Amino acid sequence: MxxxxxxxxxxxxxxxxxxxxxxxxxxxxxxxxxxxxxxxxxxxxxxxxxxxxxxxxxxxxxxxxxxxxxxxxxxxxxxxxxxxxxxxxxxxxxxxxxxxxxEPAVKPAARLTRSGIIGVLATSGTLLSDRFHALVRRQAADVQVLLKPCPGWVTLVEEGGWPAHADRLVAEPLEDLHRRGADVLVLGCTHFPFLIEAIRRHIGPDVPVLETGxxxxxxxxxxxxxxxxxxxxxxxxxxxxxxxxxxxxxxxxxxxxxxxxxxxxxxxxxx
Structure with a gap:
């Protein structure tokens, strides 16, 4: 066309x-x-x-x-x-x-980090893609980028409600990124902003959380x-x-x- x-x-x-x-x-x-x-x-x-x-x-x-x-x-x-x-x-x-x-907000996260470590929360399909890895090499070569798949997060948004396992489902990847020193988080899926209240319950109000809408x-x-x-x-x-x-x-x-x-x-x- x-x-x-x-x-x-x-x-x-x-x-x-x-x-x-x-x-x-x-x-x-x-x-x-x-x-x-x-x-x-x-x-x-x-x-x-x-x-x-x-x-x-x-x-x-x-x-x-x-x-x-x-x-x-x-x-x-x-x-x-x-x-x-x-x-x-x-x-x-x-x-x-x-x-x-x-694309995930890797570039602004790399500029914002003080620890030199950022965390990207996304689906496995995004994190395993050649396009995403090229983005990291191009825009965040000088920082450590921790990749964290979030199985079940999309389903939580789509299905609604808050099942008994939901809090642990949200907490686990966040706790791992915190333990490994990430001081800026990137939401690499458009479903994830709908979970921001649950995310904030686990990381507090001060950790920057970037999305790209x-x-x-x-x-x-x-x-x-x-x-x-x-x-x-x-x-x-x-x-x-x-x-x-x-x-x-x-x-x-x-x-x-x-x-x-x-x-x-x-x-x-x-x-």
Whole structure:
């Protein structure tokens, strides 16, 4: 698709393995209040962090095809695992389509640390990716980067509630990073900001915890402005879709955001 064929009035497609990417929507709406966003929660294929790369690439390509069928002018991926696994394949398939991925805030963490040790909390899919390791080599070569997978954290956010084992599930990776000297933490998954209260209960108020919703939104804004694709009039909004159960996703959205939302199921070819 040639960039010249993209229409400024078209929507922006946003997708995540589930509802985690909703943690970036406020930032996107703040930077681009006139844009209409199509948000796909791919809950029928959750969790991405435990899927093979080829599987994630196939889902990313299929969801992007749905966005293009809706006239999307850009795609934003507020999912670290999907960015690491699929963004290069997406850009190769659609060289004229603006595509923005997300990356853990390793660079600002490396600048902020006093101990010279930072901790990155993420899914195994992100931490094992070549893209993530290249990011660490490029942006944090002078500090020690401790990688901590957080099994079960995504499920805690998606399922809600607080089962008996939840507190220990959150505490274990944090205690290990503290014991090893990390004085700055990076949330490398968009689901994890929804656990910030539980995280703070274990690390206290003073340890910096970095996430990348706002930088991600600003990068999307810069790209649309540079390409002349930003909407200059009208009122924006968000339409929600899922490959899973729309009613379940609507309940999760209301629980996390305090707002009711209508959620539609993706058309069958894209599920």
């Amino acid at each position: 040639a960039a010249s064929r993209l229409a400024a009035g078209g929507p922006v497609g946003v997708f995540d393995s589930g509802i985690g990417g909703v943690s970036t929507l406020a930032a996107i709406r703040g930077q681009l209040p006139r844009e209409h966003l199509l948000y796909v929660a791919d809950t029928g294929h959750l969790p991405y962090g435990e899927r093979p790369q080829a599987y994630i690439v196939e889902r990313a390509l299929r969801i992007t095809e749905y966005f293009l069928s809706c006239g999307a002018k850009a795609v934003a991926i507020p999912c670290n695992t999907a960015t690491a696994a699929a963004i290069e394949a997406l850009r190769a398939r659609h060289p004229g389509l603006p595509i923005v991925g997300i 706002l930088p991600f939104a600003r990068q999307l804004q810069r790209l649309l402005l540079t390409l002349g694709l930003a909407r200059v009039a009208g009122e924006g909004g968000v339409s929600f879709f899922t490959s899973g159960d729309p009613a379940a996703v609507a309940r999760r959205l209301e629980r996390l955001t305090g707002r009711r939302a209508t959620v539609e199921r993706l058309p069958e070819p894209y599920c």
